[in-house]
Amino acid sequence: MELNGGSVVAMIGKDCVAIASDLRLGNQAVGIASNFDKVFPVNDKLYYGLPGLATDVYTLREHLRFRVNMYRMKEEREITPKTFTHLVSSTLYEKRFGPFFIEPVVAGLPTPTELDPHPKPFISTMDTIGCITTPKDFAVAGTAADKLYGVAEGLWEPDLEPEDLFETVSQTLLNAVDRDALSGWGAVVHIITQDKVITRTLRARMD
Amino acid sequence: MECSFGLTGKDYVLLCSDMSAGRSIIRMKSDENKIKTLGPHLAMAYGGEPGDTNNFAEYVERNMRLYHIRNHYPLLPESASAWIRRTLAESIRSRKPYSVNLLLAGYDTTTTKPHLYWIDYLGTKAVVPYAAHGMGVYVSLSTMDKWWFNDMNKREGVDVLKKCIDEVKKRITVHFNFNCILIDKDGIHHIDIESEDPITELESQQPKETLVDAPNPPLDIGNVGVTA
Secondary structure, three states: OOOOOOEEEEEEOOOEEEEEEEOOEEEOOEEEEOOOOOEEEEEOOEEEEOOEOHHHHHHHHHHHHHHHHHHHHHHOOOOOHHHHHHHHHHHHHOOOOOOOOEOOEEEEOOOOOOOOOOOOOEEEEEOOOOOEEOOOOEEEEEOOHHHHHHHHHHHOOOOOOHHHHHHHHHHHHHHHHOOOOOOOOOEEEEEEEOOOEEEEEEOOOOO | OOEEEEEEOOOOEEEEEEOOEEEOOEEEEOOOOOEEEEEOOEEEEEEEOOOHHHHHHHHHHHHHHHHHHHHOOOOOHHHHHHHHHHHHHHHHOOOOOOOEEEEEEEEEOOOOEEEEEEEOOOOOEEEOOEEEEEOOHHHHHHHHHHHOOOOOOHHHHHHHHHHHHHHHHHHOOOOOOEEEEEEEOOEEEEEOOOOOOHHHHHHHOOHHHHEOOOOOOOOOHHHOOOOO
16 A cells, blocks of 8 residues: 555546546655556446556456456456456455555446336445445545545535536545555546546546 | 666667676675677666676576567567566566666567666566666756657667766766666667767778677577478
């Protein structure tokens, strides 16, 4: 966590979700790279962020890509956000006594089905050993988590439209990481809606 | 007590490492080559726990060579970086981890792009335009922040590298000798960083004279292994 730095935030809007991360990779106080993305897609309706130890970001991402591909081939359908959360959770708990130093955040829109024609946007977060929390407003993780809680608590409101949600999540992230020495160095935001995903990189303070 | 850095340019990548070997405050050697060539267009500068370093570097070198022999083409920098990262990531959670930090530099002959990777003993990998390991980070990173720019030609690249070395000599009490290579479309070349204009020297010589040999010359694939 405090070795490489980095933060992720996810928020729920009206029929949309947002997930954003900073781009810093550090070695304690020394900044190494400003292109280290921590948010990855599973499919075009489901993204997840992995803030924490950078070596585990790669390892866990490779591991999850394998497991999602296996799921896709066995089930012949895309994984839902809820199932994916449990997949991540059990992957983390497998390493209960030598954990991945990562606190994942999942954000996605479930596809409408016959049983559930109007599914709600979904976000969830876990601790390093896979204990799930499913908030109905926002989820934060990483070295700036405490700051993110404060800003998100003040800025978030229910039923934000995609563009308003983008503004809220961007301001939340930028203002939180500016108060954290281990996060920042650029940011990337994904807004997931039923018909498209909007990805934007933000200009941020580079100090 | 080690110091290495690398930087990318328009169509080449430079890699530079100190040459000291010793224990704690004692230097036992000042001409130890700590840059390993891994293929025709791939090399790495390594440092860390003595013993682990050479052992790991040779392990990587032979695996790269094995891939080359099996497939008749070398592993590209991107794929090589992924393999090395994974090896270190698996090692860190093993009973006896390798304690090796490295800079991997390569030239992708298929896309004609230079690549530089910062990799540490945990298996952390960063794709970077310029990077440093060891004591050099505290002075050379800021020097490169100031002077590095996109698509530098070879002379400009060597100038930045010289600035870094000057800064290390000026600000760090330990004395270092540096060893430097350049990788471009023609392969891996040794560069005399102490000379006035290394690039003119490089260009005036026949390409073969400056070339650093890749591990074993490439196999003549037409005559090998195709019996029966």
